[in-house]
Amino acid sequence: MTFAVCAPEYFPRAAYVALMLSVDVFVVADTFQYSRQSYQNRARIRTPQGTQWLSIPLRGGQHGLPISAVERDPRFPWQRKHQKALVYNYRSAPFFLHYEIPIGEVMARDDAHLLPILRRSMQCVTEAFRIDTPIRFASEIDREPSTLREVAAHFDGATLVSLDEAFEHDAQQVSRATRFGYRARLYRQNFEGFEPNLSSLDVLLNHGPDARRLILNGVG
Numbered sequence: 508m509t510f511a512v513c514a515p516e517y518f519p520r521a522a523y524v525a526l527m528l529s530v531d532v533f534v535v536a537d538t539f540q541y542s543r544q545s546y547q548n549r550a551r552i553r554t555p556q557g558t559q560w561l562s563i564p565l566r567g568g569q570h571g572l573p574i575s576a577v578e579r580d581p582r583f584p585w586q587r588k589h590q591k592a593l594v595y596n597y598r599s600a601p602f603f604l605h606y607e608i609p610i611g612e613v614m615a616r617d618d619a620h621l622l623p624i625l626r627r628s629m630q631c632v633t634e635a636f637r638i639d640t641p642i643r644f645a646s647e648i649d650r651e652p653s654t655l656r657e658v659a660a661h662f663d664g665a666t667l668v669s670l671d672e673a674f675e676h677d678a679q680q681v682s683r684a685t686r687f688g689y690r691a692r693l694y695r696q697n698f699e700g701f702e703p704n705l706s707s708l709d710v711l712l713n714h715g716p717d718a719r720r721l722i723l724n725g726v727g
Contacts, residue, residue: 508666517628525725536645537646548577548625554596561589610631654680669684669687696713
């Protein structure tokens with residue numbers, strides 16, 4: 508049995524989606540500490556000039572709090588800005604109209620906390636990519652484990668599969684771990700050239716039902 512443990516991401520990256528598709532159980536670590544400059548409250552999209560970050564503004568001084576406790580900064584509206592950026596950069600993408608409504612629903616509420624937004628964005632992605640891997644939130648596991656070792660204790664004997672950037676750290680925390688080999692493969696983007704490490708929305712809006720296959724092509 509294999510399992511993965513990752514913090515929630517805002518419209519997760521392609522590698523994150525590939526990992527979700529490749530393990531037996533995927534744990535969303537919403538009880539872990541929030542980290543600044545991560546993908547937890549921002550997503551990277553393609554533009555004519557290169558890339559752009561879509562960031563959800565948060566209150567200051569929250570680094571180290573559980574992700575589930577992190578509050579959005581109400582002084583800075585974000586929904587309209589994100590919607591405008593997606594329309595401007597993807598309205599000519601082949602499958603933009605197909606996914607416009609479910610993506611818009613992620614931004615339809617004015618949540619006080621970050622986690623409900625992340626939950627909706629991840630649900631949008633899991634449905635679009637037809638991910639049938641069992642997904643568990645750490646906050647819903649017995650005793651709400653807040654460290655990797657505590658989560659791993661619930662999967663005794665299973666092998667942890669870690670994204671490349673987390674493997675060295677994770678391998679020191681659990682008895683059985685393996686690195687998830689992922690390399691972004693070229694696919695047609697909405698503008699000339701190719702930018703890797705984007706939100707999975709990019710491949711989805713450009714390739715629709717074929718996005719799942721294209722993402723899995725990077726595994727191994």
